[in-house]
Amino acid sequence: MASVSVLPQPPVLWSRVDQDFYICTVGDAVLGYVERHGLSYAGFDERSRAVGSSTSLTDAMAAVVGDRAPGSGAVRTGTTEGPLYALVYTSVATVAFVESHLDALLASSRAANLANSVTGILLYRSGRFVQYLEGSRSTLTALMASIAADPRHSSVDILVEGTAASRQFEDWTMGYERLTEASDPLPEGFRSSFDDLEGESTDDALRALRELSFWFRVRNAA
Numbered sequence: 185m186a187s188v189s190v191l192p193q194p195p196v197l198w199s200r201v202d203q204d205f206y207i208c209t210v211g212d213a214v215l216g217y218v219e220r221h222g223l224s225y226a227g228f229d230e231r232s233r234a235v236g237s238s239t240s241l242t243d244a245m246a247a248v249v250g251d252r253a254p255g256s257g258a259v260r261t262g263t264t265e266g267p268l269y270a271l272v273y274t275s276v277a278t279v280a281f282v283e284s285h286l287d288a289l290l291a292s293s294r295a296a297n298l299a300n301s302v303t304g305i306l307l308y309r310s311g312r313f314v315q316y317l318e319g320s321r322s323t324l325t326a327l328m329a330s331i332a333a334d335p336r337h338s339s340v341d342i343l344v345e346g347t348a349a350s351r352q353f354e355d356w357t358m359g360y361e362r363l364t365e366a367s368d369p370l371p372e373g374f375r376s377s378f379d380d381l382e383g384e385s386t387d388d389a390l391r392a393l394r395e396l397s398f399w400f401r402v403r404n405a406a
């Protein structure tokens with residue numbers, strides 16, 4: 185009888201990204217997500233195809249996980265494009281950012297980023313920023329010096345930086361989303377993507393960044 189060797193699979197992990205958005209990852213791949221619409225939870229696969237809906241979060245989660253093997257067509261971050269530098273930092277706003285402040289910040293940032301071939305996303309939640317930037321190393325080094333000296337925020341903390349295989353946000357001179365501070369408690373067994381960015385573990389921060397990036401793309405899909 186032929187023996188079948190079973191490779192250990194990374195665990196299925198669920199996180200809450202935004203108030204009504206729950207994401208499922210396995211290793212470095214996104215398996216799918218659940219969105220709450222009123223009283224109903226809708227499950228989607230990694231390509232945003234509906235896989236089932238229910239009034240129960242648990243049932244919608246089961247529809248997402250299904251019996252699909254992790255990695256079978258799941259979205260992986262990154263393809264090959266060429267050498268590139270990327271970094272992620274978090275910071276704390278020193279002034280209350282109302283939308284008009286952010287509009288002004290985004291308008292000048294986008295113009296400068298377009299000129300410097302910088303792309304990325306900026307996320308804001310309850311006075312905290314997370315920004316993902318990609319471009320040439322020398323450009324990002326100079327930009328980070330300006331950003332770190334900007335009095336509109338403090339505690340600028342670079343979580344990860346290094347060369348990247350490809351741009352994650354090539355269509356975004358600076359995408360922006362404001363996240364909602366959840367009013368209800370985190371369901372049992374869930375991680376919080378935004379909180380994981382600021383934890384001790386780099387692995388958790390990288391996964392959280394993948395989750396937030398994926399959420400951003402779903403939110404901004406046409």
Ligand SMILES: Cc1cc2nc3c(=O)[nH]c(=O)nc-3n(C[C@H](O)[C@H](O)[C@H](O)COP(=O)(O)O)c2cc1C
Pocket residue numbers: 289292293294296297306313315327330331332334336337358
């Ligand atoms: C949260 C945050 C994000 C920013 N993102 C960018 C950015 O993506 N690109 C950019 O050119 N400036 C960005 N800025 C603005 C820079 O900090 C700085 O004001 C700008 O680069 C002009 O700098 P300079 O006066 O040294 O030329 C950001 C500022 C903040 C507070």
